[in-house]
Amino acid sequence: MPIVAPSLQVSSDDFRWPAEGVTRAPYRLFTDREIYQREQRRIFRGSAWNFLGLEVELPNPGDTKTATVGETPVIVTRDGDGMIHAMVNRCAHKGALVCLKKKDNVSSLTCVYHAWNYELDGRLKSVAFRNGVRGQGGMPGDFDASRHRLQPLRVETFCGVIFGTFSENLEGAESYLGPDMAAFIKRNLGRPLRVLGTHSQTIHNNWKLYAENLRDSYHATLLHTFYTTFKVNRLDMDGGIVLSDRKWHHLSFARRAQMTEAAEYRNSNVHSASYDSVLEGPGLLKAWEEFDDGITHSIQTVFPNMCIQFTLNSLAIRFFAPRGVDKTELFWIYLGYERDSEEQSQMRIMQSNLTGAAGLVSLEDGCINEFVQRGTRADPQCSSFMEMGGREVGSEKNSRATETAVRGFWQGYRKIMGF
Amino acid sequence: MRSVEIPTCEMVTDLIGNYVHMLDDGNVGVWPEFFTVSGLYHVTTRENYEQGLPIGIIRCVGRGMMTDRVKAFHTANIFEPHCYNHLVGPAMIRGGRTPEAIASRCNFQIVRIMEDGRTALFATGKYLDEIVLDGGVAKFKERVVVLDSRNVDTLIVLPL
Numbered sequence: 001m002p003i004v005a006p007s008l009q010v011s012s013d014d015f016r017w018p019a020e021g022v023t024r025a026p027y028r029l030f031t032d033r034e035i036y037q038r039e040q041r042r043i044f045r046g047s048a049w050n051f052l053g054l055e056v057e058l059p060n061p062g063d064t065k066t067a068t069v070g071e072t073p074v075i076v077t078r079d080g081d082g083m084i085h086a087m088v089n090r091c092a093h094k095g096a097l098v099c100l101k102k103k104d105n106v107s108s109l110t111c112v113y114h115a116w117n118y119e120l121d122g123r124l125k126s127v128a129f130r131n132g133v134r135g136q137g138g139m140p141g142d143f144d145a146s147r148h149r150l151q152p153l154r155v156e157t158f159c160g161v162i163f164g165t166f167s168e169n170l171e172g173a174e175s176y177l178g179p180d181m182a183a184f185i186k187r188n189l190g191r192p193l194r195v196l197g198t199h200s201q202t203i204h205n206n207w208k209l210y211a212e213n214l215r216d217s218y219h220a221t222l223l224h225t226f227y228t229t230f231k232v233n234r235l236d237m238d239g240g241i242v243l244s245d246r247k248w249h250h251l252s253f254a255r256r257a258q259m260t261e262a263a264e265y266r267n268s269n270v271h272s273a274s275y276d277s278v279l280e281g282p283g284l285l286k287a288w289e290e291f292d293d294g295i296t297h298s299i300q301t302v303f304p305n306m307c308i309q310f311t312l313n314s315l316a317i318r319f320f321a322p323r324g325v326d327k328t329e330l331f332w333i334y335l336g337y338e339r340d341s342e343e344q345s346q347m348r349i350m351q352s353n354l355t356g357a358a359g360l361v362s363l364e365d366g367c368i369n370e371f372v373q374r375g376t377r378a379d380p381q382c383s384s385f386m387e388m389g390g391r392e393v394g395s396e397k398n399s400r401a402t403e404t405a406v407r408g409f410w411q412g413y414r415k416i417m418g419f
Numbered sequence: 420m421r422s423v424e425i426p427t428c429e430m431v432t433d434l435i436g437n438y439v440h441m442l443d444d445g446n447v448g449v450w451p452e453f454f455t456v457s458g459l460y461h462v463t464t465r466e467n468y469e470q471g472l473p474i475g476i477i478r479c480v481g482r483g484m485m486t487d488r489v490k491a492f493h494t495a496n497i498f499e500p501h502c503y504n505h506l507v508g509p510a511m512i513r514g515g516r517t518p519e520a521i522a523s524r525c526n527f528q529i530v531r532i533m534e535d536g537r538t539a540l541f542a543t544g545k546y547l548d549e550i551v552l553d554g555g556v557a558k559f560k561e562r563v564v565v566l567d568s569r570n571v572d573t574l575i576v577l578p579l
Contacts, residue, residue, distance in 0.1 A: 102466075197467045197474025200570045225495040281484030329570065334474040345473070352474045353484075358462065358575035360488070364497045366574030371499075 012038050017419050022410040023387050028380035030206035030373060035417075036325040042417055043304050044070025044322075047170045049156070049163040051306035051319045052076050052086055054333065056160060056193045062105045062120065068321045069164060074153060075099045075109065076162060079120040084157060086164040087122035087150035098150065109150070122150035158182070159189040161306075161317075177302065178244040184251050184300055187291065188308055188315060192338035196348060200331045201357040205369035207305075207322040208413070210330065213369055214299060214307050214318075215405035217241060217252045218388050223368060226360045239297070240397040241405050247393050248303035248412025250405035256296035256312075283350050284360075287312040301405075303412055311361070313344070314351035326373055332356050423518045426550050430557040431512055431523050434550060438559075439505035439527075442578060447492060450578055451485035454559045455551060460485060462564040462579055465544070476566070476575060488578070498576050500534040503541070515549050520560055523548040529579060531572075542579060543567045 012034045018024040029035060044050060050069045057065055058078040065076050066089060073089035075098065091098050091111035098111045098118070108125060109118040115128040124145045132138025153164040156173040163173040174182050203210060213219070239254030279285065289296070290313055300308045307318040317333040332355070336348045355362040376382070389402020393411050396402050413419075426434075438453050454460060463475025479485045508526035515522040524547055531541035549561040564579050 195472065197463070197472040198569070199464050199467070199476055201574070202570055202572050204573065223497060225497070226491055279483070280486045280490075281479070281481055283480060284484060284487065349473050349478060350480070353478060356476055357571035358477045360491050360496070363574040363576055366571075367498050370573065 015419060017414060018383055020383075021391075022393060022407040022414065023391050024383040024385065025208075025212075025410055026380065026383045027376035030209060031325060031377050031380055033325050036206075036322070038417060039322075040070045040072075043413075045072060045166045047165070047167045047416060048304050049165050049170065049173050049176050049302075050304065051302065051317070052153075052155070052162040052164045054160055054193065054195070054317070054335075055084065055157055055162060056195055057103070058084065058162075060105060062107055064099055064101075064104045064106060064109070064120075066099050066102055069153070069166070070322060073097060074164065075122075075150070076155075076164075077109075077120040083121070084155050084162055085121045086153040086155045086162070088153070090151070091116055092124060092148040092150060093127075118150055122152050124148045124150075159185050160193055161185070161189060177249065178246075180242050181244050181249045181251065181300065181302065184242075184298070185308065187293075188298075188300075188310055189335075194336045194338050194340070196334040196336050196345070197352065198331065198333050199357060200329050201366055202323070203328050203330055203366055203369055204326060205328060205373040206326055207320055207328045208409075209369035209372050210320055210328055210365070211301070211304065211409055212406050213365055214301050215250050215252075215409050216403065217299075217400035217405065218403055219368075220252075220299075220400075223364050224361045226354075237297075239295075239400050240395070241400055241402065242395045242397075243393070243405060243408045246303075246412050246415070247408030249301055250408060251298060251300040252400055252405065253295045253298040254400070255294040284353055285312065286347050286350065288344065288347065301409075303409070309355060311354055312351050313348050314354055315348065316352075316355060326377075424552050425515075425519055426521050426552050426557040428512055430552075431521055431548075431550050432510055434557045434559070435507060435510055435523065435525060435546070435548070439507055443503055443505055445502055447489055447577060450489060451482040454482055454485060454562070455553050457481050458485075458559050459561045459563075460559070460578070461562070462566065462575070464566045464569045466569050468563075468565045476571065477578075485578075492576055496576050498574060501577075502532050503577060503579075504530040504532065506530075507546075515551075515560075517549075520549045520551050523550060527579075539572075541572060544579075 052067050053065055053076050061078055061080045061082060063078045067074050067076055074086050075089045076086045078084055089097050089099055093114055093116050096111055096113040098109050117126045119125050130139050153166055155162060155164050158173050237254040237256060242251040296312055298310045305319050309316045309318060315335045318330060320328050320330045323329050334352050336345055354360055357366060386403040386406055389396060389404050393404060393407045396404050441449060460479040461475060462477040467475050479488060506528045510523045510525040513522045524545060526545050529542040530538060532538045544564060544566040547563040547565060548559055550557050551560045
């Protein structure tokens with residue numbers, strides 16, 4: 001048995017979820033390094049499909065991009081036959097990163113350290129000086145190139161989204177999404193896409209605080225006051241929340257045309273309703289009705305690390321990668337469709353001002369989760385309280401004044417983590 | 420033939436200098452006045468800029484959208500209070516895309532100072548400007564802020 005100094009002995013085995021269940025989340029979950037390591041094993045490298053990217057990012061044979069699954073660096077490639085592959089970005093020789101560029105186009109992958117060369121599917125192609133130099137050195141005679149390769153991930157694409165997992169037993173990606181989630185992804189991404197721009201944001205909080213935040217329809221119109229005032233999204237708009245079978249994915253949607261102003265907004269002195277609603281640059285919210293279901297605003301999450309946002313006509317993928325127990329990188333990919341007219345593209349471009357690192361609506365999310373991180377770190381034994389909309393975990397077709405999707409996240413999280 | 424009035428080099432460097440002092444002093448309310456009425460303010464990343472991708476981080480077309488940003492800053496957006504300190508390099512000044520415009524390019528570094536004293540390098544990049552005379556005063560017809568990094572720490576709410 002290894003000898004570990006008592007002060008270094010950390011374990012999540014003593015972790016017990018409060019008896020109140022998923023209406024509570026212990027603050028320890030946001031600061032505990034051992035829990036964080038367990039998440040890397042059980043979630044990111046375990047039984048979950050991770051968002052790796054979009055097929056449109058790799059249009060040509062030989063295209064590569066780098067990504068991370070949790071903290072594990074990966075390479076995503078498109079081979080000569082058009083097949084997508086993903087593998088750990090770590091040379092089978094000494095473990096160096098093989099790809100450094102965010103994007104590239106290559107005929108094969110070569111580690112710069114000792115020039116080990118791999119096919120685009122990760123199989124080892126050649127080893128420099130395998131037979132030595134001038135008859136001296138070289139690999140042993142029993143060296144078998146087929147036994148050394150870049151560690152592969154299982155890859156599946158759905159509506160142009162590339163998902164990857166380390167699990168060999170996990171169900172297929174579409175069944176992992178479930179019928180309701182898959183149908184809405186089809187609605188939003190089921191046609192040729194065009195990338196309009198990307199950037200990322202470092203947020204100084206545990207990744208789960210952002211995962212909660214995405215599912216928190218209760219906060220959206222209270223914190224994000226720009227939303228409310230310009231009637232882009234309010235809780236008195238017709239809308240609801242759909243949870244997947246395992247409750248860990250969610251879809252929150254609203255119909256702007258069907259808003260009747262609730263007295264609660266006028267009477268309760270809600271800060272967000274007090275903002276002068278006349279825009280001097282009305283071009284910002286110029287929009288068109290894009291789908292016949294009347295839904296003008298939606299946020300959809302896919303556990304663990306993906307979100308699809310459709311605010312008016314602003315379509316974007318958000319995904320995130322943990323960069324430590326209290327740091328997360330949040331990525332934005334703004335999209336349009338290939339079929340978009342110039343005028344439609346312009347509307348998507350203008351509406352991109354609503355979200356992102358400087359989003360008029362969403363910029364608060366850059367700091368609010370950090371406020372929770374800083375507010376909770378001294379008291380890991382305390383818990384948050386989440387009983388808005390009751391204590392149940394289920395879809396809520398008529399209201400978004402609920403924390404049901406956040407409770408759903410924790411339900412899925414507890415199961416996969418064994419907590 | 421009538422000659423076209425263009426800003427002098429001194430007017431250009433004054434505009435660039437006054438702009439950063441205005442922001443660093445916290446006078447964001449007058450920020451839109453540094454632009455022509457239909458002026459463009461676009462913050463993007465080098466990666467987007469070099470690929471010609473249209474969506475960056477902020478895009479204000481016209482002073483109205485800038486005024487909305489200022490209003491949102493004062494009344495809607497929620498963030499931890501902070502201020503900037505800009506350091507701007509020498510401007511490279513050339514003829515603009517149109518006869519009445521001057522093109523200028525300069526580097527910047529922005530240090531962000533949080534209310535509790537945390538001070539750190541926040542952004543580096545370049546200002547790509549088209550500057551014209553508007554009623555005899557030099558203004559930005561276009562200011563494209565190209566950030567070197569794809570990554571923004573926490574958020575941007577004050578103009579850069």
